[in-house]
Amino acid sequence: IERQIYLNTQLEQLVLGKPVEYQGASMAAAHADLAINMEQFNAVVEAAYNACERTNITYYTCNYLIAALAPFTDDIVTH
Numbered sequence: 908i909e910r911q912i913y914l915n916t917q918l919e920q921l922v923l924g925k926p927v928e929y930q931g932a933s934m935a936a937a938h939a940d941l942a943i944n945m946e947q948f949n950a951v952v953e954a955a956y957n958a959c960e961r962t963n964i965t966y967y968t969c970n971y972l973i974a975a976l977a978p979f980t981d982d983i984v985t986h
Contacts, residue, residue: 914931917930918976919972922972922975922976923975933982934979935982938982938985942985942986943984943985943986944984945984948980948984952973955972955973956969
């Protein structure tokens with residue numbers, strides 16, 4: 908779990924334009940065998956918004972992060 912948190916943090920920094928060398932697998936490779944559908948994907952997005960609210964991250968900042976991850980939808984949703 909600690910490694911996943913570390914990689915997620917790196918990925919967030921990367922998509923937000925920070926100079927980070929991402930050490931994880933590509934989005935497509937990491938999600939290829941998970942058969943994630945759009946409903947499951949949307950549930951994760953909703954959970955991310957809820958996490959932003961719980962941690963008092965502004966709606967704008969949260970929206971910015973989720974929008975930055977949106978281009979990876981086709982790599983994540985495989986089913």
